[in-house]
Amino acid sequence: MYRYDEFDSQFVNDRVSQFRDQANRRLTGELSEDEFRPLRLMNGLYLQLHAYMLRIAVPYGSLDSAKLNTLAYIAEKWDRGYGHFTTRQNLQFNWIKLEDTADILAKLAEVEMHAIQTSGNCIRNVTTDQWAGAAADEIADPRPIGELVRQWSSLHPEFSYLPRKFKIAVTGSPNDRAAVRVHDIGLRLHLNDRGERGWEVLVGGGLGRTPVIAVTVRDFLPEHELIAYLEAIMRVYNLYGRRDNKYKARIKILVHEIGAEKFRAEVETEYARRPHADTKVEERELQRISAYFAAPQFEKLPRWSATFEEARAKNKDFANWVRTNIAAHRADGYAIVNISLKPEGGIPGDATADQMRVVADLAQRYSFDEIRVSHHQNLVLPHVKRDDLFAIWKVLQASELATSNIGLAGDIIACPGLDYCSLATARSIPIAQSISRKFADLNRQHEIGPLRINISGCINACGHHHVAHIGILGLDKKGEEFYQITLGGSSADSASIGTILGPGFAGEDVPEAIEKIVNTYLARRQPGEEFLAAYRRLGPQPFKEALYAAA
Known part of the structure; x- marks a missing residue:
């Protein structure tokens, strides 16, 4: 795991001191909420429905025991005894008091953690494969590149005030577990015929109100050119990205509006016109960072135990x-x-x-x-x-942590929804809980096989419902919550956006609707066929008939 150097430590501790002063001025009334808002967002502090929410950065999803124990301490001392792990590999505390926030940030700094750039129109926490450095199918550990990108993007003077938030994911595996195709920039490692490392660069993916699968702008970018090329992409986005309409400000909209070929040409022109000497990734720097991610000293053990x-x-x-x-x-x-x-x-x-x-x-x-x-x-x-x-x-x-449902119907992704979030239009958590109870029988979950069910409480799609095999979106309809169902999404190698089946359902009817979908799949699948493959073969019609024929 990467260790802070003197600059990192000074940077994080200085930010704590700055925020302590800013928070004190808000508490005394010297700063209005409008004045304070951009300052708190730069430090990961949101004002939600009931309290402040603090989002903690977990770069490329890596923790150690000291960090996790510190998060436990914060949960007990300053929250309500728990934390919420998110789809961005971060952790959120949902019941924070403003007067405690600087003390929390100081506690985090003791174990080389912070909340910087977990919100705002900047490059957010860099994510990667949760099995990085361990997976049997991995080409190489992507975390050193994740750390390189983190260092480059932290308080970058050009990219701290982008048109909108910006998310980057990195994978070193041929089997994508980092969802690189639904990020603003996705980086995927490849080896050429000579065994040299290079990166496929994907741009313009994203979910939210306009879900899009990213396009490849470079098939094989030599590793030492990576930062220079990322800067070219960011400059094109900064120059042409919409700032007059936040709903059209993401890079995916820019790529869509001007077209992938035009966007690619703009990036290549920007890349070619600037010298790369200052941004070339030197081999010694990569080796320095990579040393922090060296594999543990594994014992020589037999394959069979x-x-x-x-x-x-x-x-x-x-x-x-x-x-x-x-x-x-x-x-x-x-x-x-x-x-x-x-x-x-x-x-x-x-x-x-x-x-x-x-x-x-x-x-x-x-x-x-x-x-x-x-x-x-x-x-x-x-x-x-x-x-x-x-x-x-x-x-x-x-400790109630041994549920055998990874990748099955009970392994549901859900955003906090209307129970916490001020942007939400419907509740997510109760729906997830009711579906979980509906499919509580683990034997049945195994019979069903791999099934990704994701739930979002609003169109912002923090629950990644667009790329679920079964996606559920909570919406407000004349003051009532109802839930739209999509099928056929995936964030893996053959990424796809789910298709809306038809009219939405009341919350209490959602578990039964999911049951009908699953039963249709079980009745019509071929031997060994998983849900996503069956849906792609059958199309939406059998599932529509199961849900709406009797209506």
Whole structure:
């Protein structure tokens, strides 16, 4: 994990002091809310329906036990005993008092954390694959590039006041787990015929009221040119991006309006006309950063573990957990542990302070002190011996963290919705809870197979409903909440935007509607066919008939 240098530490601590003064002036009335708003947003502080919300940056989703224990401490001392992990691999505290915020930021700074650039019209937290550095299919760990981009984008003088917020995702795997095609910029690692590393650069993806899949503007960009090329993209966006209408200000709108070819040409012209000496990524700098992400000293272990296999054979619940929550590791004898924050009837992404401490302790004991946050609102222990899996499972089970539903119907993504968010038009959390209870039977979830259900409480799509196999969007209709359903979305390699099936449903009718969709799939799938493949083969008509034929 990257360690702060002197500049980083000074930068973060200075920001705490600045914000303490700004908050004090707001509390005394010297600053109005309109004057204070841009200052608090630069520090990740939102004013929500009931209280302030503080969004903590977790760069490329990486934590260690000290950081997670600090988040647990903050949850207990200054919030209501829990935090909410988000689809941006961040953590939000939803019940913060303004007078406590500077103390919270100071506490975060003690463990090299902050809330800078988690809001506002700037480059937000850089995200990546939650299995980075561990996945068996990975070409190379993308986190050093994520850190390079983080350092470049932090308080960049040209890009601190963009037309709108800007999000970048990076993956080093041929199997996209970072949703790079639905980001403003997505970076995907490739090797050429000579084994040299280069990056596919995708631009103009995004969700919200205008969901779009990104276009590729460079198939293979040499690694040392990466920052110079990113700057060319940002300059074109800064020059041509709309500032008169926030709904048309994202880079995806610019790419759509002028066309991918015109946009690509503008970027290449900007890239060619500026010298790259100051932005060339030097090999020694990459090596310096990469050293912080060096692989742990894995033991030489056999691929097959008698201890693990015996425990799996004797305990059906453990075997089910292994089936869904364990992923293949690059090193023999190790595994990736995915910890579900989606218990039956729970609030997706929420973790109590005690649960955070449990995960922090497990990471320290069993996973080289590494924890990851996934954009599916779960946690990950990336480097675990297979012989230790049963012991870890028992600890997780005692803390209600051993739900065996990763990637299944119960692993629902949901934004905070109208329970917290001032932008929301409908509730998300109760709908997620009711669907979770509807599909509580884990045996049935396994029978259904991989199924991504995402819920957003407004058109801003923080729940990523557009790229769910089954997406649910909460809207307001003449003062009443109703829910629109889309099918066929995906954020993976063959990314797609879901198709609206038809009229929306009242909240109490949504679980039954999802049940009908699932039953239609089960009745018409081919042997071994997963939901998304079945939908793409069948199209929307059978599902429309199941939902609306009797209406």
